[in-house]
Amino acid sequence: MDQDAVRLLVKVTQEGDFSQLLKLFQSCGPSACQLVHLGRSGDSLLHHAARHGRLDFLHFLIGDVGMELEVCNLDYKRPLHEAASMGHTACVSYLLRRGARVDCLKKADWTPLMMACTRRNLDLIQELIQHSADPLLKNKDGWNAFHIACREGDPGVVRYLLTAAPDVWRTESKTRRTPLHTAAMHGCEEVVQILLERCGYTPDAKDSCGVTPFMDAARNGHVSVARLLLAKHQASPTAADTLGAQTVHHVAVTGQEEALHFLVRELNVDVNQRATGMQLTALHYAAKEGHVSTIKTLLDLGANIHAQDKKRRTALHMASIGQHADAVRTLLQLGLDDSQDASGITARQHAKKPHIMHLFD
Template identity: 55%
Template sequence: MKEKAWSVLVKLTQEGQLSALKQQLASSDAALAVNGKHFGSSGDTLLHYAARHGHLQVMEFLINEIGMDIEVYNSDYKRPLHEAASMSQIACVVYLLNNGAKVDCLKKADWTPLMMACTRRSPEVIQELLSHGADPFLKNKDGWNCFHIACREGDPLVVQHLLQFAPCVWKTESKILRTPLHTAAMHGCEEVVNILLQRCGYISESADSCGVTPFMDAVRNGHIAVGKMLLEIHGEGHTGTIATLLSLGADLHVKDKKGRSALHMASIGQHADAARTLLQLGLGDSEDASGTTARQLAKKPDILGVFEQEQD
C-alpha cells in the first residue's frame, strides 16, 4: 500500500469516518496489511488513533472485523486503553475493559491507564478503571502512584474520589521521598492542599531527600496562600525553613494576590521566630491590598513583642 493510502486511513480513523474507512479496507489484502501496521515514530496503530479520539464504532470495527489486537502497543508500550483513559474517552474505556483489556497494563516508565486518567479531570473514567480492578497503589518508575498525579493536577473531586475508594492511598512517597502534599503545594493546588491537611495524616515539616518541605515548595514557587494554610495547620515557617528558602533563591519580598508578604503569613500563624527572622533579613512591614500591616495581624504577646523590639 502506498504512503498516500496509509495517510488516508489515518485521517479517516482520526475523524471517525467509519463508512469511508470500511470502503478503503474492503479487500482482504488491505485488512491484513493494516492489522500489523504501525505509523511514524510513535508506532501508533489505527486502533490507537480511534481510542484517542473517542471513535467507538471505528474501534469496534477494527477489533471485531479487522481483527486488531486489543492489547496492541506502540513505541512507548501504550495500549489503546492508555490512549482512551488519558483522553477521558469513557465509552472507549468501557468497551475495552468489557472486552478483556488489561486494566493495569504498563506503558513506558511504568504508567498505568489509571495514572493516565488522573492527568485529566475525569472522575467517571477513574471510577470505571477502579471498578474493573485497577490498583491505585501501583507506582511508576519515579515512585509516583495515581494519587501523586491527581494531586499535581489539582482536581478536588478526583482526589476525594481516590481517598474514598482507597483511604490509605495518600501514604506514599516517591523515590526521592516526595509526598502528594509536596506535589500539591509545589503546584499551588489550594483546594487539594486543604483536603490533604484535613483528611490525611501528613506529619509537620515532612522533608524530601533534599530537605525540602511542602511549605518550602509552596513559597519558593510563589504560592503564598498555600504557604499560609501550611503555617496555620502544620505550624511550619520556622527560621530554619526561611533560611533554606532564601538559600534556594526564594524572593523575600514576594507577595500574593492580596498583597500579603511572608511577614503577613508569619503574623497570621502567630510565629514569632519566623517574624523575627524575616525582619532581621530586611523584610519591612507593609500594608496589604486591604491596608492591613503584618503587625496588625499579630495577636499573641511573643509576636507582638517582636514588632515592639523592631520599633525600638
Template identity: 60%
Template structure:
C-alpha cells in the same frame, strides 16, 4: 496505568469506572507515584475525595525521592490536610518541605493553610541549609518573600548553607532585579558578605547579571575585595556587566 492517565485528565467518571472494574489505586509508576500522588499534582478536590473514599490508605505514599502527595498538592491542599495524617514538615530527599514548595512556587494561600492547619515551620531548612526565604529568592517569588518577612517575621538577612548566603545573594546570582529591590525594601543588608567575603555584587558579576549589578551599585554597594582579594568587577566578562562598573568607586 489507565487509572493514572485518568487522574492526569481529572476525569472523575472514568476514574470511577476503572476502580469499579478492579483497577488498583495503590500501584506506583517508575518514579514511585500512585494515582493519588498524580491527582494531588493536578489539584482536583473531587477526585482526591473519591480516591480517599474508595482507598483510605492511598495518601500514605512517597515517591522514589521521598516526595509525598502533600509536596505536589495545588488547590487540593485543604483536602489533604483535613483527611490525611501527614507529619508536619515532611521532607523529600533534598530536605524540602511542602511549605517550602508552596512558597517557591508563589502559592502563599497554600502556605497559610500549612501554617494554620499543619503547624509548618517557616524557618525549616532543606538539606543544604536553605530556608523557604532563600528558595523563594531563587525563583523570584516576591509575594512569598513579603509574606515571610512582613507577616511571619522571618529574618530577611538570615543565612543559608555552609557559605552563609543571605537571600540577597541568591536573588543576585539569578539576576532577579525586582526581587533584589523587594529584599532591600524589606531591610536586606546591601553590604552583607558571605562566608568567603563576597558581596551580592560579586555574585551578580560572576553570574554576568548586568541589571542586578546596576541595582546593587545604585543602592550604595561599593565594589570591595573578597577574602581572596578579588573585586567584583574582575569577574565581569560580558560587555554590559563591565559597563555597569564604569565610573564606580572601589572600597578598600
C-alpha cells in the same frame, strides 16, 4: 499496502470518517488487517482511534477486523493508555469490556489510571477503579495515581481515591516527595485542605533535598496555601533544607515578592537570615538569579546590602557570577562597591561578558 494508503487510513481514523474507513478496508483487502505499527511512533489504527475517541472505529477494528487489543506502540502504550489519557470514558469502558489489561504499563511504568488522573474526569477514574485498577502502583519516579491527582487538583477525584484506597496517601516518590508536597507546590488549596483533614502527614515532612510542603507553597507564590499549612499543620516558616536554606531563601530564588512580604512582615522572619551552608542571605540568592525587583523588595524589607557570605562575597559578586547585567547595574547604583572576596577575586572579575564588565568602569 503502500504508504499513501496507510496515511489515508490514519487520516480517516483521526477525522472520524467511518464510511471512508470501510471503503478503504474493502479496497485494500486482507493486507489492511495486518497493519500494526504505523509511522515513527509505532501507533496502530487502534491507538489513533482510542486517542481521538472513535468508539465506532474501535468496535469495527477489534470486533470485526480482529485487531490485537494489547498492541503496543514504541512507547509501550496500549490503546487503553490512549483512551484514558485523553479522557474518553466510553472508549475506556469498551476496551475494558473486551478484556484490556487494566494495569498495563507504558514506558516509564505509567498505568492507564495514572494517565486518567491527569484529566479532571471522575467518571473515567471510577470506571478504571471498578475494573480493579490499582491506585497504589508506582511509575519509575515513584509516583502513584494519587500523586498525579493531587497535582491536577480536582477535589472530587482526590476524595474518591481516598475512599477507594484509604492508604493511597501513604506514599513517597523516589525523591521522598509526598502528595502533600505536590498539591502545595501546584497551589491546589482545596486539595491541601482535604489532605490535612483526612491524611496523617507529619508537619514539615522533607523530601530528599530537605524541602517541606510550606517551602513548596511559598516559593511558587501560593501564599494562601502557605497560610493554610501554618494554621492547620503547624508548618515552620524557618525550617531548613539539606543545604541550610530556609523558606525566605527559596522565595528569593524564585522572586516571589508577595511571599517575601508575607514571611518578613507577617511572620517576622529575619530577612538577613543566613543559609547555614555558605552563609548566603536572601539578597545573595536574588542577585544570583538576577531578580532586580526582588533585590529592591528585599532592601525595602531591611536586607543588608553589604552582607557577605562565607567566602566574603556580596550580592554584587553573585550578580556577576550569574552574568546578570541589570542586577549588577542596580546594585552599583544602590551604592554597593566592588570588592575582593576571600580568594582576592572582585565582582568585575567574575563577570565574563564585556558589557557587564564595562558597568564597573
